[in-house]
Amino acid sequence: MTFKYNHPSHSKKVVSAVLAGMMALSVGGGAMAAGETETGSSQNAAVNSTAAPAGLFSDINTGYWAEKHVYKLAYQGILLGNNGLFRPGDAVTQQEAVTMAIRFMNMESQVNTTTAAALPTNMEVGNYFKPYVALALQLGLVDKTEEAAVDVSKASWGQKPATREWITKLLIRSLNKDAEAKAQNNQSTSFADNASISDSAKGYINLAVSLDLAKGLENNKFNPTGSVTRAQLATFFSRGESLTDTKYPNTATGYVTGLKDGQITLVVDGKAVNYAVNSSTPYFTKDSETRASASDVKLYTKVLIVGSAGSASYVEVVDAKPQVESVEGTFARSLSGNKIGLFVGENYETYSYDENTAFIDQNGKAIKLSDITADSTIEVQRETFSADKKTVLVQVKSGIVNKSDSGVISEVAASSKTIKLVNAAGAAEQYTYNDNLIIRYQNRILSAADLKAGSSVKYTVKDNVLQTIELAQGVEQSVRGTLVEIGGNQSTVMFKRDGGSLEAKLLIEKPEVIISGIQEASLNDLITDTNNGDKVELTLNSDDQVTRIQVIGRQMEPLNGATVVSYNSKTKLLTVLDANKKPYVFTLDDKTKMDYNASKPTLAGLESLLNDGRKLDLTYVGTRALTVKVIYKYEGTISSIDTSNRKISLLSGSQTITVPYTTAPAVEMYNKSNGGLSDLKIGDNVTITLGSNQDVVQKIALKTAAQFEIVGVETNGRVRVKSDLLSSQFYFDQAVLTSESGQTITTSQLIAGQLINVTFEGITPKAVQVVKRTLAEVTAVDGTSVTLKQFNGSAEKMSVSGPVKVLKAGSTLTSLTNLTVGDRVEMTKDTDNSTRFRVLTVMSKQFWSYDGVGNQILVKRETTTDTNYRFALGSNVFVHQGDNTLSVQSLRDNDNIVLYLLNNVVFEISKQ
Structure with a gap:
């Protein structure tokens, strides 16, 4: 068994997630512990241990955070259960951990069950576990001399809960790193409780830390005697498979070359293998703990399948990137010997094909090679996971299309007069249209503006141009007009369409009403009048009902600074004088909006204020007061x-x-x-x-x-x-x-x-x-623009007009030229609408450790009195080395790093 150093995406990310999750978490099945169960019930394991059934374990439900690892290990035969139970939160015992390690190393065939195993007298274990422990002693997974000194007065050696430092030894030895660990035993660890760690374990812990296998707990403690749950241990072995060359007899990793209902075809070591799948087959992806779906498995991606007899029990997408390369050129002709010729740039090239090569048109429909005409633009896709680089797809990219089809609209671009659709076969298409396009829904003629994404349609195309579109169901429409009346029960609206006659429409139960300046407007806020009603835009749903009314214009008149002459509470007549002493008489009603110095104005409250001499602001239509505001x-x-x-x-x-x-x-x-x-x-x-x-x-x-x-x-x-x-x-x-x-x-x-x-x-x-808020690196700057490279790698040149503030080294400057290439900045708009750049503080440090609980990093102190060695990390801190993005967990003790901070919070870490 070898440790794969040549796969950093596995050796660092996977293992640190495993043991960091295992070592950094407390006992129990909480937050992100991980799950596994070994075999046997304590003493009677040999009798009760059974392979995991198809339904797995009754105490592991779908959606359980460790479900992924349980499925894989159970179907691989590494994980066995006890009477259908998993017991994920139990502290793992030493005999269980040893048995798991033997199966993880795929050495169970070397377990001798024919003769009684002779174990040291102090290493009492259950009968089932004896041959496993004997083999572990033989392989050096467990040190006989070390175990002789173990206190077994309170529990037998096998039933003793495995401690964190003991598990670290077992894991390092399982990876064949025992000698390398022992070489570091004379070195202290960096943990605050180093004195509590056994001298014989320090080298293993140091090696685990250097390999990013172990992290400390809160306050930088390792807690060497703390226990490990069965769930935490199991997840290590599940994820750790990618770190070894161990092969499991019912596990295959290969590339998907076929996807049919009920079947996945996988090329494994150059051979095609078919696996049956069904609705109960569990799917997962490498980078997620939650279930995926069958649709997440794509052609030519790398997939791991656990199964036997041609049936898949577990499917995991290992690499979701299709392993294909594409070449685009101009089709010349078909050649003998199953080859095609095409011009790629100025070069003439030939490509082989076989019976498995798919030929499709630009809409994704299957065609024959003979259907491809000369000078067509085609794309040739070849797989890259074999030496043959077989051609898997030939697709026509452009050609004359005349067709009728059905599908779903995905996008309408009015500016370019193009419509994107997904046809009945599921392929994406795009066509142009012109003013002659006919769009129908039943007996109604619609416009392109009425088309919405998601609408089901039938359509015809001639010479690559859409001719007709027929909607299977109605879509939202907008009409404009003048409000005339809202029905008494607020179920109908009557309006005069712009340039047309009176029309009536049904309202949905609670239509949205939008009036500028009125929050949470309702139907009662609308002005209806034959001549002076609100100008509105009505939105109609597919059933021709009004779902939204937006006021786009009102003919009301303002009257500011009016003085009250009198008010009659019975007739609701209000008499006022304007600034020129001109009299007006208005009627107040239940639709009049009132405003005075109260959180919830009422008509009764307003009436008490309408005494002689009171100053008002009003709006009105004819003699009807729309709003009355007591000037306060x-x-x-x-x-x-x-x-x-x-x-x-x-x-x-x-x-x-x-x-x-x-x-x-x-x-x-x-x-x-x-x-x-x-x-x-x-x-x-x-x-x-x-x-x-x-x-x-x-x-x-x-x-x-x-x-x-x-x-x-x-x-x-x-x-x-x-x-x-x-x-x-x-x-x-x-x-x-x-x-x-x-x-x-x-x-x-x-x-x-x-x-x-x-x-x-x-x-x-x-x-x-x-x-x-934009956090980025300045890559170019002049007096009117700045080019920023964001953490995702995208760069944008931004023109900056108006006032500028550059906050740098405690000073506020007013010119872009105060920025320097290489500066990390936060760009925002200030309250006065000026563009503000806050330049991040730069510090060069040596990395010490990462506190995952507090989301902080600790750096080496420059002096014994240095107190500035702990820094909080921003929620999306960018960690990188050059153009390679890293995780904060990948940083190691003594790494030279540059920190970029804002208000003492780290937003970027550059590893040197």
Whole structure:
């Protein structure tokens, strides 16, 4: 058995995930322990042990986190059960662990069950396990001298729970690394509880750490005497298979060359093998612990199958990338000897084919070679997993198409007049269309704008151009018109279509109503009138019912600064004078929107305020009042503060409003208590709240904006944030929240780590905008643009206009040229809409260890007094060496690394 150093994706990622998961987790079947069960019930294993049945174990349900490993090991015969039970959370015993190791090494055939095994007197084990332990002693998996000193007064040697350091020895020896481990036994480990680790185990633990097999627990402790669950041990052996050259008789790894209903064809060592599959066959992928589906198995991908007699019991996709190469060229002709000739660039090349080669057209339908005409563009695909590189597919990429078919629309691109479909055979197609395209649904003629992705259609094509499309079912449509009436029971809507006559449509039970400036608008907010009703866009579903009404225009008139003359509560007649003393009489009704200084305005509450002299802002249609707002505040920018005459003027819209005050009003502003008039200046955006008589200023709220990073979102709606390391908390119940793209969101959709711009009215958040945050490396920069290479490898040149802020080394600079190629930056938009670049701090360190529990790394101290050696990692920290992406678990003791930090959080680690 050899340890595969030439497969880093396995040896580092798999094993560290295995033992890191096993060594870094506490006892029990919790969080990410892994699962396996050995054989036997303690003493009577020899009698009760049975191979795992088809249904596996009754205590392992579908979806169990270790289900994948249990399936594989059980069907390979490595894992046996006891009366149909798995017992994943039990502490694994030493005799169970040894038996698992023997089977993992595929050495069970060397177990001598014909003669009684002679074991040292202190190594008492169950009868079933005796020959396994005897072989383990012979192979050196267990050291006879070491075990002679074990205390077996409380439990027999076999029933003794396997400790973490004992398991480490067994695992290293199973990988044939015993001598290499012993060579390090004179070296201390880096764990804080090194003194508690047996001297004979230190070399094994050091080797396990250097191989990324073991990690410490909380506070950098190894906990050498802690126990290991059966689940944790089993997952190691399951994943560890990829680290050895061991072959299992019923396990095959190869490439998929055939997929039919009920069958997978696998090429294994150059030979094709057929495996039957059915609805109960478990599918998994290498990189996931959860079940996959049969559709995840693709042609020419690398797959592991456990099975016998031509039937697959377990299927795992080992490498999901199809092992094929493609060549595109111009078809010349077919040749004798099963060959085709084509021009690839300026070269003439020939390719062989056989009876298994598929020939298809550009729509994925099977064709004959004789159907391919000269000068057609074709693609030849060849497999790359054999020396023959057989041609597996020849596809026509372009040619004249005349056809009728059915399928599903996947995309409609109006700008290029193209439609993408998936045809009845499941192949993707794309065609152009022109103004002659006829689109029908039953007796209705539709437009291309009415086509939606997901619609089932029949279609005809001539000379590669769509001629007709017939929808199998209706699609959403939009119509525009003027609202005339909402039915009495709110089940119908009557409107006058633009350029047409009156029409009536049924409403769904709760149609969406969108009116600019009105949150959670309802049907009662709509204005219906034969001549002056709302201009609306109605969305109709496939049943011709209205699902959405959006107001796109209103003919209402405003009347600001009106003075109440009288109000009759019986007739609901309101008489007012405008600024020029012109009288108006309006009728209030149940649809009139009211606004006064109350969280939930009512008509009764409004009526009590409509006394002579009260100032109002109104909107109306004819004599009907649509909105009535009792003026209790003014919003605008300060144009003057006259402290001598006690007056404040502000520009609100196009008018200047001057309001007196008797005593200096309270000034409310974010981040400052006990504000006063001296804190205000000309041009400040404010809200002035009036006294109950509307005659004097009562309070002034300054409108400001600030940027924060979200620390956490609590279930009660409270959001914890920080800014420049100062923490705050807010409720956003009175604020409008929007995402990066401007879509309305809720508080529960905010995520820790996001940046947000918060607009305050005084101390009350009124608007919250999620800020796009780009972390990247500067690869080029000039006075007007910067090229950024993001962590995913994509690079983009960005033009930057308007104000710029570059926060670098404690200074705020105002030019892009202050950025340097190689700088790591966070690019955001600041609250004043300026583009902000925060340059990350750079530190060169030596790696020590990774704390997975706290998501931190520890680096070597530069001096004994150095306290800056522990760093928090960002949620998506980018770890790499050159262009190769790494995991933080792959870093080793003494690796030279460069850290890039923002607010003392590491967002990038570059291994040197």
